[in-house]
Amino acid sequence: MEKLIITAAVVGAELTREDTPYLPLTPEEIAGEARRACEAGASVVHLHARDAEGRPTQDREVYREIVNRVRERCEAVIQVSTGGAVGMSAEERLQPVELQPEMASLTAGTVNFGDGVFLNPRDLMVRFAEAMKAHNVKPELEIFDAGMVANALWLEKKGLVAPPLHFDFVLGVPGALPAGVKNLLHLAESIPSSSTWSVAGIGRHQLPMAAAAVLMGGHARVGLEDNIFYRAGELSRGNAPLVERVVRVARELGREIAAPAEARSILGVG
Ligand code: KMH
Ligand code: ZN
Helix, strand or coil: CCCCCEEECCCCCCCCCHHHHHHHCCHHHHHHHHHHHHHHHHEEEEEEECCCCCCCECCHHHHCCCCCCCCHHHHCCCEEEECCCCCCCHHHHHHHHHHHEEEEEEEEECCEEECCEEECCHHHHHHHHHHHCCCCCCEEEEEEECCCHHHHHHHHHCCCCCCCCCCCCCCCCCCCCCCHHHHHHHHHHHHHCCCCEEEEEEEEHHHHHHHHHHCCEEEEEECCCCCCCCCEEEEEECCHHHHHHHHHHHCCCCCCCCCCHHHHHHCCCC
């Protein structure tokens, strides 16, 4: 099996300091969390941005500051979010792609997202894929529901995303596909064999889904964006403990961890 790429999703858009005091908010705090996650074994960082009040923002200049600071502190592949937060416009969400990061998320369809609706109609997907192509940014196709795989393959058929594709199966969002090995296996078997994939289990599903990925030959995403607890009732003291634990699990199961240069080679970026 190829080495394991661990993606650290260090902040996200939904959480507040009331949820966990370990949430990074300023560019400096986000870069610090990225560095600690990389030192722990992450080779990709999935980034969101927050404004001066700690609210989610897709502002290009805030992302620029975050991306520059992360680049100064670690060698991980930088992946910006184009999901942003529920309710943001397409224009707003697309801004960080202009910074030409190596990767950006691209959600392959609309889905219920808790009480909200995460809107990704076909015209938005096309526009995002075209922008990524124009800026030489590799999409990470975010799959929240099984039907989204068909949307991603439609984008490929139209020449808007190029193989080998990289997917991230986000399992366990309320309103979307539940986390579980059966669903994960179905998704992993639904994508072209040349693809790479990772899984992001939400909440208490983060560790079991990462462990399943280690065994199945996929890759794993962990971090506070998806899960703030280290174990039931105990907050994780930042992102690094969540990364360190997957490193330990992988090594116990005989899977080595990809360094950033190895992650670039597996993902075909950089
Ligand atoms: N915050 C969610 C609505 C992404 O980063 O592309 C969307 C999200 C996915 O986090
Ligand atoms: Zn995200």
